Amino acid sequence: MIFPIFLMILIGSILTSAFSDKSNLTKVDVALLNQSEGMAAEVIDALTTASVSIEKDYGIKMGYTDSEKEGKKEARVNKKVFVHLDKEKILVYGNESEPLNTARVVALFRSVASSIQTVKEAYKIDGEKAIELIGADNATYEVPVELIPSKSAMSSYDYYGVVELTLMVMYMMLIPIGDLFTDKRTKIKERILLTGLSRVKYYFASLAAYSIFALAVFIPAFIFSITYLGVNWGNYSVLMYLYIVLFAIFNVALGMLLAQLLKARGKVDVILSVIILPIFSFLGGSYTPFPYDMGGVFGKILLVSPLRWVNVGIFKSVYAQDSQVIWVSSAIFILLIFICLFIVVAKEKKEELRA
Numbered sequence: 001m002i003f004p005i006f007l008m009i010l011i012g013s014i015l016t017s018a019f020s021d022k023s024n025l026t027k028v029d030v031a032l033l034n035q036s037e038g039m040a041a042e043v044i045d046a047l048t049t050a051s052v053s054i055e056k057d058y059g060i061k062m063g064y065t066d067s068e069k070e071g072k073k074e075a076r077v078n079k080k081v082f083v084h085l086d087k088e089k090i091l092v093y094g095n096e097s098e099p100l101n102t103a104r105v106v107a108l109f110r111s112v113a114s115s116i117q118t119v120k121e122a123y124k125i126d127g128e129k130a131i132e133l134i135g136a137d138n139a140t141y142e143v144p145v146e147l148i149p150s151k152s153a154m155s156s157y158d159y160y161g162v163v164e165l166t167l168m169v170m171y172m173m174l175i176p177i178g179d180l181f182t183d184k185r186t187k188i189k190e191r192i193l194l195t196g197l198s199r200v201k202y203y204f205a206s207l208a209a210y211s212i213f214a215l216a217v218f219i220p221a222f223i224f225s226i227t228y229l230g231v232n233w234g235n236y237s238v239l240m241y242l243y244i245v246l247f248a249i250f251n252v253a254l255g256m257l258l259a260q261l262l263k264a265r266g267k268v269d270v271i272l273s274v275i276i277l278p279i280f281s282f283l284g285g286s287y288t289p290f291p292y293d294m295g296g297v298f299g300k301i302l303l304v305s306p307l308r309w310v311n312v313g314i315f316k317s318v319y320a321q322d323s324q325v326i327w328v329s330s331a332i333f334i335l336l337i338f339i340c341l342f343i344v345v346a347k348e349k350k351e352e353l354r355a
Contacts, residue, residue, distance in 0.1 A: 027055070028081060028101045031065040031074040036085035043113050044085055058108060077319050081105040154232070154319060159289055161231030165221055165244070166310050167286040170277070172214055172248045173255030176206065177268055180259040199348050203341055207252060214248035234318040243326055247310050250333040253340035260344045280305040292316055306333075 036044055047054060047062075055061045063080075065071040071082035075093045081102050082093040090109050094102025183189040192202060222241055225231040233240045262268045281287065284307025292312040294302065302308045309332070313325035 026059070028060045028104055029078070030060055030062050030105055031071045031080045031082045032062055033065050033068060033071050033082070033084045035087065038088035039113060040085040040088050040090050043090065043109060046112050047108075054108070058104070060105060060108060073320065083109065154315075155230075157225075157229045158232045161225040161229050162233075162314055163284070163286050163289075163311050165218065165225065166247065166307060166314075167281055167284070168221070169214070169218060169244055169248045170251055170280060170284075170307050172210070173251040173258070174272065175213075176210060176252050176255040177259045177265075177272075179206075180256065181265045181268075200345050203256065203344055203348075206256070207249065207337075207341065210252040211245070211249045214252070215245050218244065218248070232318055233314075240314060240317075243313070243330065244310070246330055246333050247306070250306065250337055253337040256344050257340040260347050280307050284308045285311050 074080040075082040075095050079095040079098050084091040283302045283305035292315050309329040316322045
């Protein structure tokens with residue numbers, strides 16, 4: 001109960017700087033929604049046809065988004081600058097934790113708009129002397145700016161408060177392994193089965209007992225993470241905890257399966273300590289954070305770890321309001337739990353018939 005709390009405090013405090021929201025002069029990502037007309041259309045045309053590279057020379061990378069809602073989410077969650085070309089208006093939305101990035105984007109769009117306006121005004125006055133007049137700063141184009149609150153931005157405690165707790169939950173698979181090997185050695189299970197209890201009920205009862213244990217044992221760390229560390233578990237923290245408990249039950253079922261398939265305790269310990277737990281922990285992001293939307297080959301490799309499913313599901317639900325991963329992984333966990341129990345019981349019955 002105490003160790004997860006200690007782990008969250010230690011790693012969260014050590015790696016606070018890794019999640020610092022201080023501004024810097026790195027590349028600025030822009031999410032652009034182009035619904036432009038008039039001046040706004042001229043500005044984006046000028047930017048896309050410019051002889052200079054906006055990304056290389058100004059450090060501003062243009063990307064596109066499909067809706068205003070999606071653009072604001074990019075600003076809130078991923079700290080991008082959202083630029084909405086709404087007919088003739090240029091509306092800029094930036095994360096309040098990155099005001100410098102927002103200012104750089106505003107300066108770019110404002111300077112292009114003002115330059116276009118200056119040329120137009122010069123030609124209105126005297127087309128032949130327009131070139132001479134262009135040098136004068138006689139145009140101002142205002143770009144409205146709205147800073148989006150960054151209270152939902154992830155801190156080191158938000159990240160490691162989640163991943164270290166789920167890591168401890170994954171270690172639940174060790175508990176049934178120890179108990180089942182003890183039962184085999186002391187013949188407790190055989191004496192219980194002599195009472196008339198079926199093997200199916202025995203393993204279901206064992207799983208139920210471990211589930212109740214999991215439900216209770218992680219509550220102190222979970223409550224501590226919210227009340228003292230301020231870890232963001234979203235608006236439905238109770239449901240998040242139940243999701244974690246489901247993950248714990250899956251690990252218990254997996255531990256029961258490993259104990260049944262590998263008769264030697266030494267083999268089980270080696271496979272868990274050398275292969276399963278270290279690999280699942282690393283790929284799950286327990287040691288170093290991986291972007292939850294990582295693609296490519298490595299992104300697919302990360303999905304080998306069930307711990308990755310849980311962490312991504314929680315972070316997407318909390319910071320992107322997307323619970324799809326949670327629902328899909330919950331269904332998979334429930335299915336795998338029953339598969340593990342089925343294999344355990346079937347193997348037990350097969351060995352009983354041999355005897």
